Amino acid sequence: MRTLLPVLCVLAACGTTDDVEEEFFELEDVTQEVSDLDAAARTIGEPQLAGAIRFLAHDLLEGRGVATRGDELARLYIQTEFETYGLEPGGVDGTWEQPVPIIGITSEVTKPFTVRSASGSITFEAPGDYTAEASRPTEVTAWGDAPIVFVGYGIHAPEQDWDDFKDTDLTGKVALVMNNDPDWDPDLFEGNTRLYYGRWSYKFEEAARRGAIGAIVIHTTPSAGYPFQVIQAGHGREQFWLPFDDSTPRLQLRTWCSDEAAKKICALGGKDLDELRASAKRRDFRPVVLGVSGELATANQVRELRSANVAGVLRGSDPALRDEVVVISAHFDHLGIGRPKRGDEIYNGALDNASGSAAMLNIARACAHLPNAPRRTLLFLAVTAEESGLLGSKYYARHPTFPRERIVGNFNIDGINIWGATTDISMIGYGKNSLTALAERVAARHGRELVPNPQVELGLFYRSDHFSFARIGVPAAYFKAGRDFLENVEGKRRVKQSYTAVRYHQPNDQFDDRWDLSGAVADTRLIFECLVEAANADAAPSWTPGDEFEKLR
Ligand SMILES: [Zn+2]
Structure with a gap:
């Protein structure tokens, strides 16, 4: 191929001898590069x-x-x-590693999640019905009979002209929130493409920004993209955070619950979850105070850990x-x-x-x-x-x-x-x-x-x-x-x-x-x-x- 190409070029009368020579070397260069790339790829x-x-x-x-x-x-x-x-070490101080400080928190439920209303109470079981984890590095995190408010998707997105919260103050309350983002209209939140607004981490962050002490994300397999067992697998297990800074608002506890548990919470307040979900599909949705309160507490073991990223440089x-x-x-x-x-x-x-x-x-x-x-x-x-x-x-x-x-x-x-x-x-x-x-x-x-x-x-x-x-x-x-x-x-x-x-x-x-x-x-x-x-x-x-x-x- 290397010898043939310049010949073809001459036959095509594509330039002077100098040009041909130049082209020859350029071609050789390219061929060389391609085969080097191939040889490396074959490793x-x-x-x-x-x-x-x-x-x-x-x-x-x-x-x-x-x-x-x-x-x-x-x-x-x-x-x-x-x-x-x-490779060269790409970590800190000439090492291969960048140490990563991590806070580990292991939460144990000490007061199981109980919801109460005028008509009775239900105590749920973890992790069958719900999971719970501390959201801050303190010995105890708790909701003490905190009012539960259904906040729909729990999204505030000015660029979409969408605000589920309106002027509702969540201070001291617990938000019950749907996962995902609006997905039925291609012009809204990019249709069925999930944006960051649709992620559970956003739900917790946004509820905390609004003063809530807790949030319960309602699990459904379609809205999560995975079955409830994936979430259950994390319950009671140590959770890890980067070191906490005081400027970020934090919940006491973040939790997930099963769809059935969420239905029971709403029903205890005389509400129907499916109707609530339907109402949350509208821009004029307003948070709904469910008329139920939630109690939940965990005892937490907090420890400082160290892991590291490993970096190599070429x-x-x-x-x-x-x-x-x-x-x-x-x-x-x-x-x-x-x-x-x-x-x-x-x-x-x-x-x-x-x-x-x-x-x-x-x-x-x-x-x-x-x-x-x-x-x-x-x-x-x-x-x-x-x-x-x-x-x-x-x-x-x-x-x-x-x-x-x-x-x-x-x-x-x-x-x-x-x-x-x-x-x-x-x-x-x-x-x-x-x-x-x-x-x-x-x-x-x-x-x-x-x-x-x-x-x-x-x-x-x-x-x-x-x-x-x-x-x-x-x-x-x-x-x-x-x-x-x-x-x-x-x-x-x-x-x-x-x-x-x-x-x-x-x-x-x-x-x-x-x-x-x-x-x-x-x-x-x-x-x-x-x-x-x-x-x-x-x-x-x-x-x-x-x-x-x-x-x-
Ligand atoms: Zn992965």
């Missing part, structure tokens, strides 16, 4: 992915719970890998661009040891996210394998405590190891394709910034198609570590497995779908030798190429004009 393979996943998801790492021995072992493994690839090769940084992130933590299910108490988190960590490591190795480093600097960031509220990436975003304005892009991996090769690959955050077009080009080179993640209702853009980068204005994108399988499409889709119902955040999210990693290899190579392309492009990534994060850049 990513099924055994390389499987080995890293098997190690990180092994029972010996005990589910990589925050600040446990498994957490330390995972970090040691990742930095050892980085070191063997020849210095950029272009003197003009090497001060800019493209980040690829994957969380290495999972839920640790928890409530046993079928005799198993280790939440291995093989897919979530030993698999994404393995992909990130493979990409780091491939990048280090390139004879010439990409023009911009690459930061490989294994973040901690994602499962505890994106704490590791949130901490990194607050204390970046490079100047914030020099961090120009972020790719995130949280779960890879373990079901087999697909023609498509999906992107969460599709269209939000220029990384979409970039990934589309790379996918097209491989005869593949980049598609928006079809589960727009899940609000996945706000649920993994790239969100922490988006919140400081960094254009970010999050890759997910495709669904157009090359073979046995329906069967594979069924198995893929069943993961959320059966294994997600359960002890049986375990590595299995039967996993088909052929699709993961193709996807990981593709993400590797996207990263290299973003690092080599003349222009840094940018937000799509009008995007919700554009103003933060």
Whole structure:
């Protein structure tokens, strides 16, 4: 090919001898680059992915719970890998780590959730009917017969001309709130695409801003995107926070309840939950005082912990661009040891996210394998405590190891394709910034198609570590497995779908030798190429004009 092209060029009489020669060398350059890229991409393979996943998801790492021995072992493994690839330490003081201080709070219900009205009382059971966790680092957190107010979606969005609260003061009260955001009208809250307003974390934050001492999010599987057991799995388990600052308003307790429990709460006040929900679909909705009060108290154990993010750096090769940084992130933590299910108490988190960590490591190795480093600097960031509220990436975003304005892009991996090769690959955050077009080009080179993640209702853009980068204005994108399988499409889709119902955040999210990693290899190579392309492009990534994060850049 290298000798043929200039000949063709001469035949086409495309210029002088000098031009031809110049073109020849340019072509050779390009060919060289492509084959270097291919050679590096080929270091990513099924055994390389499987080995890293098997190690990180092994029972010996005990589910990589925050600040446990498994957490330390995972970090040691990742930095050892980085070191063997020849990366530079990207942590603080010349180390591989950025320590992350974390507050752990374990809440035990001391007064079970009881609602009372003039017509009687109901005492609910945890975690069958509800879950409860302290929202502040004090020994006791409580609601003492606090009035419960139904606040609909609990959203205040001036740009949507939507305010569920009107002028209602929630001081000293408990908000009963629906999950999700309005999803029936494409012109309202982007239709069935879930915005941050639809996330439970927003509900708690907004209720606290309004003076509430508590909030109860009503669980339904469609509005949460996962079954109640996912929430129940967290009940009584230690919850983790970044150190508290006094300026942020805080609830006493945040809770979820089942749909049936919510119906009973409303009925005790003589109200019908379905009617209330219907009324909440209107702009003129006003909060409804249910005429019931709620009592609940927990005793809390508070401790200070330390985990760390692990960072490896590949210095950029272009003197003009090497001060800019493209980040690829994957969380290495999972839920640790928890409530046993079928005799198993280790939440291995093989897919979530030993698999994404393995992909990130493979990409780091491939990048280090390139004879010439990409023009911009690459930061490989294994973040901690994602499962505890994106704490590791949130901490990194607050204390970046490079100047914030020099961090120009972020790719995130949280779960890879373990079901087999697909023609498509999906992107969460599709269209939000220029990384979409970039990934589309790379996918097209491989005869593949980049598609928006079809589960727009899940609000996945706000649920993994790239969100922490988006919140400081960094254009970010999050890759997910495709669904157009090359073979046995329906069967594979069924198995893929069943993961959320059966294994997600359960002890049986375990590595299995039967996993088909052929699709993961193709996807990981593709993400590797996207990263290299973003690092080599003349222009840094940018937000799509009008995007919700554009103003933060
Ligand atoms: Zn995850």
